[in-house]
Amino acid sequence: MWHSNAFKMDYWWCLQSVIACPLPIPMIYAILLVVAAVVVEGVTGTTKETTISAIGTADIPVERQQDAEAAVREVISPPLGVSVGLVDSLILVPDENDKCPQGYFHCNSSAQCVPQRANCDGSVDCDDKSDELNCDNEVDAKYWDHLFRKNTFGAGDDKKLGDCLWQNENFSCPCRGDQILCRFQQLTELPTRLPQYDLATLDLTGSNFENINETFFEGLPEVKSLVLKFCGIREIASHAFDRLADNPLRTLYMDDNKLQHLPEHFFPEGNQLRILILARNRLHSLNRSDFHNLQQLEELDLRGNRIGSFEAAVFAELISLEFLYLNENQVKRLDAEMFPRTLLRLHTLSLDRNQIEDIDANTFHFPCLRHLYLAGNRLSHIRDETFCNLSNLQGLHLNENRIEGFGLEAFACLGNLTSLLLTGNRFQTLDPRVLQNLSSLDYIYFSWFHLCSAALHVRVCDPHGDGISSKLHLLDNQILRGSVWVMASIAVVGNLLVLLGRYFYKSRSNVEHSLYLRHLAASDFLMGIYLTLIACADINFRGEYIKYEEAWRHSGVCAFAGFLSTFSCQSSTLLLTLVTWDRLMSVTRPLKPRDTEKFRIVLRLLLLWGISFGLAAAPLLTNPYFGSHFYGNNGVCLSLHIHDPYAKGWEYSALLFIFVNTLSLVFILFSYVRMLQAIRDSGGGMRSTHSGRENVVATRFAIIVTTDCACWLPIIVVKVAALSGCNISPDLYAWLAVLVLPVNSALNPVLYTLTTAAFKQQLRRYCHTLPSCSLLNNETRSQTQTAYESGLSVSLAHLGGGVGGGGGSGRKRLSHRQMSYL
Template sequence: MVRENMPTMNLLTILLHLLATVCPSTSSISDSEICDEGHFKCNGSSVCVPQRQNCDAKFDCPDGSDEWNCADLPGATFWDHLFRKRPAAERDDQGHVDCAWRNFKSICACKGNDIFCQYKNISRVPALPSRNLMLLDLSGNPFTTLSESNLGKLPEVNTLVLQHCSINRIEKGTFDGLASTSTLYLSHNEIGELKEKLFPPQNKLKILVLSSNRLKTLPVNVFLNLAQLNELDLRSNSLTEVNALSLQPLVNLRTLYLNGNQLTTIKGSFPCLENMATLSLANNKLRDIPVNAFVNLPGLMYLFLSGNRLIKLRTGSFNNLDHLLALNLNENAIDEIEIEAFSPLVNLTSLDLKGNKFRKPDRTVLKSLGKLEYVYFDEFAMCLAARWVRVCEPKGDGISSLQHLLDNPILRASVWMMAVCACTGNILVLLGRLLARESNAVHSLYIRNLALSDLLMGLYLILIAAADIVYRGRYIDYEEIWRHSVTCNLCGFLSTLSCESSALILSLVTWDRFVSVTQPLARRQPSPRRATLHLVALWLASGIVAALPLTGASYFGNEFYGSNGVCLSLHIHDPFAKGWEYSAVMFILVNTVALVFIIYAYVRMLREIKISSVALRSTQESQERAVAQRFGVIVATDCLCWVPIIAVKLVALTAQR
């Protein structure tokens, strides 16, 4: 047994030595040293924990402090508030509460100090108690036009809800009687215009919700007299611009939602609003953030610019935002970030950069963000640009992680098992076919070439598994070196050569059998020489297909095989990277054509055998059953190999569109 294992051990030693040429060794950090960049000191001990082990749901510090403060509170608070419950639903948890007014009789429902007149098909406010009314919900009634005649006799009410009322016009003087109202919901209507001086001077309005209407512009004096307003919700309208003069009266405004509009620029949009803390401009059409765009908002703490069309972040765009805590720039088209773009954001704790075009952020771009605690990228390898940040997402791509090339232990074991089985099994096939005498030399030649093709995949798996051992526990430090190494390109070449040659050789074998069965008299068995020429042509074609990405052509870029840690050209994580059409043709077109042909050929052969059989019925049924089983196994194994690859590639392409 020892002798039999020697060649395998020698091969592994050679492979590890080869890989060591592209992976410099590093020494581990001793407990007595100060934590290096990318490591974080545990609370109350000298243990240093790598960035990748913070907030990974595993306790690595003696006191578990690496799992403390893992919630990104600024972002969570924003989304919780943005998608808050409807006003009436906030009372649902109170259970049964008696009406605050004795002998209350109305078509409306009463609960405590709240009255609900939802979807009662009324166009005027019914008779209601005149005092101590906290909430009046008139949602779903066809008011259409709001005026003093149908709304002016409202009692004093703290919160008024007029959602889903088909309101398309609000006349002047409508809200003159709402002197005590602090919260007004006018969302989900058809309001296309707001008149100037709509709110009376004596109003106490603090929250105004105008979301999901049809507003295109904001008149200059529309918010006059709203000096006490704290929150203004204008999301999901059709605003193309915002004039600073419109917002100027809102001196106490703290929260402004402008997301989901048609804004193309924000130049000159914001007056001096020192109390503004939250601003959402998400899901608009902004292409640029001008210099000093937010200079009049010095108290801004949460800024959301996701879902726009930003291409470049320039120096000075975030001037005077030294109180900003959270910045969302995800889902844009950013491909360039100037070195000093984030310099003013000295107190930033959360930064989201997912869903952009850049792939290699400069390592100095984020250096000014000394208090950054949470950063979000598309790829875990980008965390190299933020080694001092405690939590960097993602921590892996499903295959690799910040720590390991093959992150999952089951995946790691499976790669080794398949590598050993592929190499051992195909070597035995090659030796057996070479040593044993074969009555059908052509068939034996096909089998040997198919075994050689599958052996290449086994060698690829051994190289990947060996690389995982070399980089174990510190993969992120050498991730870029590995992906651009000669060994990774060799792995990509071997896997592509194996896949394409297997598909072509299987198609050739199927064609040979197909013609022999369907035209047994019209075709002679090909000679070994002719079969060899066919195989040489197939290997040459496969080799050219696998080698073209290594020619340095600009179409393929420099990461065709190195786009991921396992050096596959499948391009799942970035399906539209350079050379994606080439990858799609290889894994979708070629494999699909080969699979369809093989299925068709074997179904046709089975039919021909059934028709041409002249043996006894019992013998015929037995033979047909045996042939059907053999053909079924061949087709099933082909489907199991190729269908998942084709499906995954198609899903990746369609999901990104």
């Protein structure tokens, strides 16, 4: 066996050979040498050896590395007696103590253990079907149900307007049940002739109450719910609500107004207010006296204001408070001085979509808190024991932050936590010890499915995959696996035939064009190698992918595969553009002498390969712009980045797949239209005779343009859509990456070589040397040209006559030229 160091020494030599060598045999040798090095040294060994060090231990101090590695080994080790490759695909039997191995969960009434990924996956695995029960997160559902509950003034929606509790009364506003609805009537004062008893709701939405003075509510009847939404309220005078001291008012809606501050004496003593809604006003600060005399208040909604900070005394008197909504404000920091210790009944606190960058220890002192929502902030790190004193917390939302890491004791003291949402953050590794204290956790949500390896004790971990990969397989879809092998085989075999064919059967005419196509085949051959690498990695990790997913994406093998993919894509795109330009010049200027100086031709190719190599190699450099593992952003090591369009280096990705591809596609489309127009214009006088043959040429051109569009256009559209914020289906992304992206590499050999007249002639000559082909030779000897070849020859010859005045040498040059490039 060759020593691995020998392979490493040859890497750069091989790549240089691919760029500079115009002959295919050394090029093929260089590519195969690199592939052998990668497969032997990387795929079968390096990835698995680095698994332990790659999962969640990057930022742990040196003295704690051994403990971290032990914890990771415990998490990823398979059950005794079970093959590693079958760990996640088996349903096991509990041990003698009726316990399941780590990562497996007991069915309710059957002696079975199912893996984590089998829970709530839509497929029944337990005999009692218990693996598909309790899949709805009831903890989060209760929060959302309360937040978006029907308002009290909507309780009578099932009754007709005019179906009034008080009969034989003529009120100034419509009546429905026990509600008076004075909506959007532009009132400037309370309406008259209102019922004075049994009134559940007085809805004054859309009135014009810019200033509420001390006498405003003097005529207010006894009512349980008062709605003052969209009333344009700017000022409320002190003691304006004193009338509420003798009123059974329970709910007050004052959301969507223009309040900038609250009055000193907002509510009188003795009020019975339970719910106060002040959402979407313009409050920028809160004073100590704002919520005096609200000892019975149970819900306070301050969403959508401009509050930047507050002190503990603001909420100190709200001893009955259960729901506090402070989301969509401008709070930047949470410290121990902001919340009082008197909120002993608080069980829901929402601080979503503020600007919180840090949370001090001992900030929260809410022994009854059930739901804490900190989503949509700017948190970058969760320090140890941040959530202590929240021993009864059940639901914690930390999604859509900028979290890059957690202290090992970040979730200490949360033994009752059942739901944890961590999606939309920056961390891509997680030490299993961070979650080990969460013994009651039933639901956990990540952006990346591979993080579930740190939460194998959690019954439901989402997502199960990313469209391409799953917890079991690098390529999850069986059709996808087969498609990779098919595309890889076509790309490798087809382009290898082109390289060998054009090497052994050198064209004497239009050497420049033949050389371009040879390099195009070499470029597309690289895509076949990339697909083969991915297919081999899929086989290598089959059934246990999640255990090696992180190590695989961060390995040098994945980086090399990503480099090959980008290198092939960009060089193929530029070479197709160059080939199209060469054809355009040949068709539109057939009699113009061509530049056949070999130095300039090689210089063009070297420049093209150099640009492609530089673009593909840039993410491999140590540059914070690309991050540490640019190609490892996904399991197939592509730089397309559809699922995370604004990841590090997104401008680079957009440049390659949108800007370059769009320019090339537009140029190719224009060029083939121009070529077809030139051919048809040159044969105007013979249109009736040769129109059918020219249609054959047009059809061939259309096929070439269509394949280019089929490859590039979907990628351009989906990439733009992803950058625009559209939600791209993971399944679409999978097929785009595996089937659409390499389609040109598979079809280019067919379109540019294997179906051309020159290749057919070479095939006939080779067949002529075989005795078994004698009958075929006798049949084909009488056929000098196919319909396409005849039509194209006449069309181009006539074009030459039209342009050059009918010179015989021009037609001869044309006939030689067309055989080599079409």
